[in-house]
Amino acid sequence: xxxxxxxxxxxxxxxxxxxxxxxxxxxxxxxxxxxxxxxxxxxxxxxxxxxxxxxxxxxxxxxxxxxxxxxxxxxxxxxxxxxxxxxxxxxxxxxxxxxxxxxxxxxxxxxxxxxxxxxxxxxxxxxxxxxxxxxxxxxxxxxxxxxxxxxxxxxxxxxxxxxxxxxxxxxxxxxxxxxxxxxxxxxxxxxxxxxxxxxxxxxxxxxxxxxxxxxxxxxxxxxxxxxxxxxxxxxxxxxxxxxxxxxxxxxxxxxxxxxxxxxxxxxxxxxxxxxxxxxxxxxxxxxxxxxxxxxxxxxxxxxxxxxxxxxxxxxxxxxxxxxxxxxxxxxxxxxxxxxxxxxxxxxxxxxxxxxxxxxxxxxxxxxxxxxxxxxxxxxxxxxxxxxxxxxxxxxxxxxxxxxxxxxxxxxxxxxxxxxxxxxxxxxxxxxxxxxxxxxxxxxxxxxxxxxxxxxxxxxxxxxxxxxxxxxxxxxxxxxxxxxxxxxx
Amino acid sequence: xxxxxxxxxxxxxxxxxxxxxxxxxxxxxxxxxxxxxxxxxxxxxxxxxxxxxxxxxxxxxxxxxxxxxxxxxxxxxxxxxxxxxxxxxxxxxxxxxxxxxxxxxxxxxxxxxxxxxxxxxxxxxxxxxxxxxxxxxxxxxxxxxxxxxxxxxxxxxxxxxxxxxxxxxxxxxxxxxxxxxxxxxxxxxxxxxxxxxxxxxxxxxxxxxxxxxxxxxxxxxxxxxxxxxxxxxxxxxxxxxxxxxxxxxxxxxxxxxxxxxxxxxxxxxxxxxxxxxxxxxxxxxxxxxxxxxx
Numbered sequence: 001x002x003x004x005x006x007x008x009x010x011x012x013x014x015x016x017x018x019x020x021x022x023x024x025x026x027x028x029x030x031x032x033x034x035x036x037x038x039x040x041x042x043x044x045x046x047x048x049x050x051x052x053x054x055x056x057x058x059x060x061x062x063x064x065x066x067x068x069x070x071x072x073x074x075x076x077x078x079x080x081x082x083x084x085x086x087x088x089x090x091x092x093x094x095x096x097x098x099x100x101x102x103x104x105x106x107x108x109x110x111x112x113x114x115x116x117x118x119x120x121x122x123x124x125x126x127x128x129x130x131x132x133x134x135x136x137x138x139x140x141x142x143x144x145x146x147x148x149x150x151x152x153x154x155x156x157x158x159x160x161x162x163x164x165x166x167x168x169x170x171x172x173x174x175x176x177x178x179x180x181x182x183x184x185x186x187x188x189x190x191x192x193x194x195x196x197x198x199x200x201x202x203x204x205x206x207x208x209x210x211x212x213x214x215x216x217x218x219x220x221x222x223x224x225x226x227x228x229x230x231x232x233x234x235x236x237x238x239x240x241x242x243x244x245x246x247x248x249x250x251x252x253x254x255x256x257x258x259x260x261x262x263x264x265x266x267x268x269x270x271x272x273x274x275x276x277x278x279x280x281x282x283x284x285x286x287x288x289x290x291x292x293x294x295x296x297x298x299x300x301x302x303x304x305x306x307x308x309x310x311x312x313x314x315x316x317x318x319x320x321x322x323x324x325x326x327x328x329x330x331x332x333x334x335x336x337x338x339x340x341x342x343x344x345x346x347x348x349x350x351x352x353x354x355x356x357x358x359x360x361x362x363x364x365x366x367x368x369x370x371x372x373x374x375x376x377x378x379x380x381x382x383x384x385x386x387x388x389x390x391x392x393x394x395x396x397x398x399x400x401x402x403x404x405x406x407x408x409x410x411x412x413x414x415x416x417x418x419x420x421x422x423x424x425x426x427x428x429x430x431x432x433x434x435x436x437x438x439x440x441x442x443x444x445x446x447x448x449x450x451x452x453x454x455x456x457x458x459x460x461x462x463x464x465x466x467x468x469x470x471x472x473x474x475x476x477x478x479x480x481x482x483x484x485x486x487x488x
Numbered sequence: 489x490x491x492x493x494x495x496x497x498x499x500x501x502x503x504x505x506x507x508x509x510x511x512x513x514x515x516x517x518x519x520x521x522x523x524x525x526x527x528x529x530x531x532x533x534x535x536x537x538x539x540x541x542x543x544x545x546x547x548x549x550x551x552x553x554x555x556x557x558x559x560x561x562x563x564x565x566x567x568x569x570x571x572x573x574x575x576x577x578x579x580x581x582x583x584x585x586x587x588x589x590x591x592x593x594x595x596x597x598x599x600x601x602x603x604x605x606x607x608x609x610x611x612x613x614x615x616x617x618x619x620x621x622x623x624x625x626x627x628x629x630x631x632x633x634x635x636x637x638x639x640x641x642x643x644x645x646x647x648x649x650x651x652x653x654x655x656x657x658x659x660x661x662x663x664x665x666x667x668x669x670x671x672x673x674x675x676x677x678x679x680x681x682x683x684x685x686x687x688x689x690x691x692x693x694x695x696x697x698x699x700x701x702x703x704x705x706x707x708x709x710x711x712x713x714x715x716x717x718x719x720x721x722x723x724x725x726x727x728x729x730x731x732x733x734x735x736x737x738x739x740x741x742x743x744x745x746x747x748x749x750x751x752x753x754x755x756x757x758x759x760x761x762x763x764x765x766x767x768x769x770x771x772x773x774x775x776x777x778x779x780x781x782x
Contacts, residue, residue: 130622146614148754241737248734253727255744260737417711417736436767446769453621457629457764462714463737471629472617473764483754486745 010323013330015117020107026056026193028063028217029200031070032210037063039218042190047114047336048327050371054112056193058218061225064185067214068231071156071183074211079183080153084140090208091136091178097202098129098171105195109167110327112194114336114372115290117328127452128171128199131470134454135175138475142180145472151479153181154257155233160223161196162239163189163338164293164394170196172454172469173236174213180478182234185214187226191339193217224250232256236477238295241392241418241463259467259477261295261459263392264420267413268298268449269435271406272306274425278447279311280318283398286423286449288322288376291334292396293342295464296421298449300389301400302409308402312380316361319376324365334396337372346374346395353379353388353399384415392418406435414440419461423449442468497527497673499534499697500680502541503690509533514698516673519584527673530698532706538665538694539712542636545691546663550633552689554609554661561608561659564686565601568651571682572598575647578675583646596750597651604655607758611660615759619766626769631762633661634739635714638707640700640721640729645749646672650679652749653719654693656757662715665694665707669720673697701725708732715739715761719747 027034039058046053059067079087098105105128106120115124143149157177161169166188177184188196200215216222220243227235227247237247238261251258268286270279286298303311327335337343354360358379367373380400382389388399403409413422422441424432436444442460445451452458452470459468467477497516498505510531518524528534549557568575572594579590616630637657642649646669657664668676680695696703700721707713708729716733718726718740726742733740741760 245734245737248737249731252730252734255742262737432769433767436765442763442765444765444767446767448625448768448770451621451623451625451627451768453619453623453627455621456619456627456768457617457766459764461634461763465737466739468629468764471619471766473615473629476759481759482744482756484743484756485748485751485754486743487748488745 010331012326014326015107015328015330017107017111017328019103020111021104022054022108022111024054026054026197026217028057028059029197029213029215030063030067031214032204034200037217039063039222042217042219044112044191044193045339046111047338047372048111054194056217059216059222064216064222064225064229067185067216068156068229070211071185071214072231074209075155075183078209079212080181084142084181087178087181088136088139090206091132091139091175093206094203094208095129095132095136097206098125098132098199101198101202102126102129105167105198107328108198109195110335113163113166113192114327114338116332116335117330118332119290124165124168127454128168131171131175131454135179139179142475142479145475147476147479147481148483151481154478154480155182156231157182157184157234157236157478158226158229158232159184159186159236160227160239161186161188163192164290166192167195167199169238170199176469176475177478178212180475182478183212185216185226185232187216187218187223190219227251234258234478236467237261244465260465261467261469262463262465263418264295264297264460264464265300265390265392265416265418266296266298266421266423266441267300267302267439268423269302269409269413269425270304270307270311271426271431272304273427275427276307276311276314279425280314282423282425282447282449283315284318284322287398288319288334288396289450291337291374293338293394294450296443296450298421298423299393299397299399301398302412303400303402304409305402305404312378312400316378319378320363320365322363322365322376324363324373324375325368334376337374337395340372342394343372343374346393346397349388349391349393350377350379350397353382353386356386356388358382358386358388358399384412390416406431410435410438417463420464421445495525497525497677497697499528499530500677500684500693500695501534501538502544502694503684505680509537516671518581524582525674527677527697530696530703532703534696535665535703535706536710538696539636539707539710541691541694542663542665543712545689546633546636548689549658549663549692550661557659557661558605558608560687561601561655562605564682564688565598565605567682567686568594568598568601574678575675578678579647582672582674593645593648597648600648600651600753601655603753604659607659611758611762615762615764624771626771627766629764629766631660632765634761634763635662636712637662637664637715637717637761638710638713639664639666639717640704640719641666641669641676642720642747643669643671644746646675647679648749650676652747652753653717653757656753657717657761658692660758660762662761663692665696665713667700667703667707667720668695668697670699704729705732708738709735711736713738715741717760718742
């Protein structure tokens with residue numbers, strides 16, 4: 001038996017698209033106003049159907065100057081003069097605003113990004129609200145963070161976020177920046193600018209002073225102009241390691257504070273004594289959540305040899321039941337890939353794995369006839385030298401490698417320039433903790449995977465970047481924490 | 489009347505005192521401009537060898553208990569105290585400072601080590617946290633050493649500056665490769681002798697003497713170096729090293745001005761070379777129904 005054929009004939013359960021209130025045209029949000037940008041319009045696509053969704057006005061260099069000047073005025077004017085308690089109240093208001101419009105944001109995010117409604121509804125949007133709520137409470141307690149009695153804000157933060165968690169990343173970048181007393185100019189990804197522009201409406205409705213948050217849609221060139229702009233005091237980037245390296249290089253010598261959240265190639269390690277069905281759920285979550293478009297995805301499955309065969313059988317059985325399809329359908333487990341470019345990249349890397357000798361398995365789940373979709377894929381019998389074991393695929397494609405001893409598992413898991421996440425599955429607590437201690441990664445999930453919380457620091461080792469997001473360590477990214485005495 | 493046995497200064501790498509593989513030296517003058525000694529002019533190969541030694545040192549040092557690391561760092565202070573007169577003499581000859589100034593610098597360096605000896609087992613309490621997550625998990629974040637740190641030592645305080653940049657790095661459990669101040673290699677290598685007799689595992693601290701501009705770029709670009717301390721790098725070299733560090737996304741610590749090593753140290757140097765690792769563990773029966781689960 002390999003794939004049990006089960007006839008899962010669910011009736012479609014689509015969420016109403018009208019809830020999203022998609023507008024024909026979206027505008028940059030600068031100095032408290034939605035303005036027509038000077039850049040070329042971009043069309044954002046609904047990846048679930050491969051159709052145009054809305055038009056977005058983008059910014060040019062002059063708009064960027066305006067936004068950064070507005071952020072500076074807001075910083076020097078009202079924002080840095082407010083007490084922490086008052087700043088916190090604005091953040092609480094925004095958290096409430098997100099919760100009020102949660103369903104609208106969830107549907108909009110599904111339409112613009114392609115992720116299933118059950119994920120946007122149950123994870124992205126509530127966690128975004130929670131980030132504002134969590135950080136709101138820090139605004140008047142910065143002296144208790146452990147960075148001295150009175151840590152100072154930095155000024156204007158330039159932030160660039162990716163397309164895989166558009167609203168959530170906006171929230172987890174904007175909220176700590178504001179709680180720490182900074183103002184923000186943030187650039188959403190070219191393919192997913194809509195939810196942050198609805199967040200801008202929520203921010204405007206919360207009466208946040210003009211210029212405290214500015215949103216500047218555009219492509220990579222706008223991001224480059226933003227992070228290199230002399231009016232910025234701090235740069236926060238989430239995205240690819242390649243771009244992160246460019247940013248770090250271009251900021252050398254400027255003295256500007258920088259944090260990077262980059263790529264990953266997470267190892268998910270299953271020992272023979274693991275509860276296999278739970279492990280299977282965790283593996284599925286690790287690689288098929290958001291169709292694997294997650295920097296901390298458990299994309300390398302390391303299985304101890306005695307259970308490798310059994311685990312793979314159960315995993316394929318489970319993956320076979322995943323429903324790939326319309327992101328707005330509440331039954332959908334795996335939604336669309338964000339763009340055709342990403343689809344091409346996933347396809348190419350998967351093919352490289354097949355060409356290099358990995359054993360390929362694909363779910364038989366039918367794919368919609370339009371839109372950007374990838375069948376859940378498992379590449380077994382992989383070796384550490386294959387591209388699929390080294391490079392981030394960023395799709396629903398799992399690479400499977402076996403091991404015999406804990407030391408071998410550690411050596412294989414740590415054999416990567418990345419170091420963002422890892423999972424360990426074992427019923428032996430001491431082994432789980434010992435592995436957690438020796439894995440070179442910023443987040444370790446024991447007998448679980450892909451857990452996030454604003455109260456828990458998230459971030460990577462090595463080429464997965466530096467700096468943390470969430471918890472006290474995350475706030476350090478937005479504060480002047482260099483407490484060394486200097487002469488003159 | 490007998491001839492003084494003058495000292496031949498070498499590198500301090502992997503717990504030993506090798507010459508440069510390149511066989512090169514450079515002349516060090518005393519404060520009066522007269523010949524003082526020949527010091528090793530380390531090469532790029534020496535820098536790479538030092539990184540290999542540091543990686544080995546890191547394996548032992550990062551596994552040592554914080555209590556043990558604290559004891560070892562305190563032991564460095566003891567050994568420095570024991571050789572205080574020699575360092576006072578070196579500072580007087582090399583820097584032309586008076587006895588009291590030299591003595592004050594040595595005493596401050598000893599105090600600095602004692603200060604950091606008490607940090608090893610407190611970092612986690614101060615910079616870690618139990619995370620109150622909204623799900624049935626025990627989640628904690630705790631600091632860990634980042635690995636091998638390349639350090640450009642400052643020029644202005646040959647002993648106190650050197651100790652002030654090395655101590656916070658090793659306190660966190662890291663190993664380091666230090667480029668000593670070019671003008672003061674004798675103090676640095678003599679401090680290596682202190683380290684060598686202080687139970688510090690071989691390779692935890694490696695001291696290179698020579699031109700920062702020659703060996704710095706090798707260390708800044710080295711894929712097995714995790715972090716860079718630019719304290720002693722100035723001007724164009726500082727920017728160049730920082731740029732090279734981007735190739736491997738190194739953590740870079742660059743103090744804002746000229747550090748005042750006579751002041752009580754803050755924690756920025758310590759924190760600069762610590763990662764924060766977050767671990768999640770289920771409490772009770774794991775719920776597979778909530779949030780992002782399938």
